[in-house]
Amino acid sequence: MIPLAFANEGSLVQIVEVRAGQGLTRKLAELGLTQGSTLRIVKSLSPGPVVVEVVNDNGYTDAWRVMLGFGITMKIFVENRG
């Protein structure tokens, strides 16, 4: 388990834990970033901010990208999925 800030560019990761306050956790959940979601790291200034795509259950990714600042990427813990 590593903070999202350290994930490699181009890799697929799964969120294991979000260690943030209730407000931020809820906001992230609404964006589809919650425990168990799979993300593709589009861009990473590792360690630093990242740009991610959410991978849907059917394996497709949205045409939607979100950037998460360094502060937040240190609060999201992920596991590598290839």
Place this chain on the structure above:
Amino acid sequence: MERRALQLAVKKFKVAIAGNPNVGKSTLFNRLTGGRAWVGNWPGVTVEKKVGRIRVDGRYLEIVDLPGIYGLTAYGVDELIARNFIVEENPDVVVNIANAANLERNLYLTVSLIEMDANVVVCLNMVDLATDQGYKVNSEKLSQMLGVPLIPTVAVEGRGIEELKKAVVKAAERREKPAGLVNYGSKVEGEIGRLSEVVEKDLELARKYNSRWVAIKLLEGDSDVEDKIKLSPLSREILDQAAEAREKLESSLGRDLEGFIVEKRYEFVSQLVEECVGVLVRKPITLTDMVDYVVTHKVFGIPIMLTALYMAFKFAFDVAAPLCDLIDWFFGCLLYDLAATLPGLAGSLLADGIITGVGSILIFVPNLAFIFLFLALLEDVGYMARAAFVVDKIMHKLHLTGKSLLPLILGFGCNLPGIISTRAIEDENDRKTTALACPLISCSARLPVYLVIAGALFSAYVTGVVWSMYILGVIFALIMATLFRKLLFKGPSSGFIMELPPYMRPMLKNIGIKTWERLKRFLFKAGTVIFIGVVAVWLLSITGPGGYLGVEALGEATLLEQSWIGVIGHGLEKIFTPMGWGWQASAALFFGFIAKEIVVGAMAVLFGVSEEGLIGAVSGAFTPLTAYAYMAFVLLYLPCLATLAIIRGELGLKYALFTAVYEFILAYFVAFLIVGIGTLVGLGG
């Protein structure tokens, strides 16, 4: 009876536009209102509220542009504003603009709005882009499944706007029962049902809110809704029941209820997308990907950003230069000479006071217009979001986020729009920090001062010396920001989350509106605060402790020395003894408080020379060392009057005074150090 008849004669409907950021909300708003809108603030916060009014088929529609949001959790000011508007003000129709190329994410908000019992009309925007990207949306089926009207549009080109207007009027007059309600499963639905029955017991609550929505929000543990319930006489019963239900459900589901509810909503949305959206082709690598590969590169990202910004500024200044000269001529020669023909006091007030003062501010309008234009262009195509990403890592080390970038960059043009644009920073502490550090960024009004002084004393190194001022400004802005964030506005940041939209073709209208909105602030301030300041200084120049001196004082150094300005100058000279600045240079600083470039004109008057002869006078009055310290002092010493007025307006009087004091101390300290260290290492001669 009579009132009723009147109401029937002219029907007026309140319409709100809600949608995710970057789906074309402003474009739609401008299209609907024809760009005619008035801007205010939402009550209690400094987030802009845009309202426009149009007439459709004999009905008035009052259209309110809500902030861009992803959901209705009331996390962050934007979501709270949008949600409260819909819940409390009960608009007749909520136009939910959704990006057809990205339905899954956008429909989450749609479903949340329907759940909230808003009268939704979906505006399915960018249908052309969706087709390009290989998505085919079956809009009739989607409309049917959601149970709300759905109009496909391409807002950029104005396609579908008329149909949308008609659909809004129709929906306002007759509301269909929506079908698109999320089913949370029998266990949760049972509790929702029981809880809403309790909520309905309070007739006031039942009248104001949709009880099912209140029940769901209570199960989610939404503190804002809990606060609303606390006002009810039945609050005890409702909240107890909610807590009990939540506990029961969490133990039987074996997980947190909040996450479960969000997930169910997403499941429902997925189902909608699966049935209504056909994927034609897998999306290929886009132009956006290729450009992003370069501009967000780990190593090259920041150099590219600096180059792009430098080019934008350089170009803006070069293009604007002839226009600036034209304005200078217009005020400095034409209007001035015209006003000077007026006899006596009135002529002097007009010519020496108002025209010279306001004119010297307006000279910057072309510069600013072009800078703002280029920055708006960079924002509109989507580059500024990338720039914020590449600097986030550095900003994080300084205890800020990438969001502080744009205000600081705007500050190079003029500090005013820089400070105003901090409104986009959600985190209050980050916002205040950025706003207070912004005046240290060297705005374009400070450049003439550097040019004259550096020209007089550093003839061979002017460019280098001027650049060093800009760099000094950035360094001090970052140092102070870090200190403020660590000492004054403590606490964790709520973080930086921003959507990264694909690059877009720039829209001239959007760019024009954004540029004008920023420029307008500057003009407004020049017309009010600076006007008053100019008149005050004029008065202080023609009167002194000995009484009225006459308007001749403005042209004669010996007479001017006896005016209040002379007195102030001599007073300031004492304070600045360690730096070795004369009374003229010291008094000029006082003028610079109105607007920094006035320092140059004031020095000319105080030395009793024309602006052309100023170089000679300045080179006699300073040594290179004291001149450099003087430039650094001008950079840092006090925000101009207009900047202080803006800080007062945005953050309050306390912070305006604080900024004035901290900047003065900082400037004094830095100038003192420059002279002190310079003398020690033998540069004093």
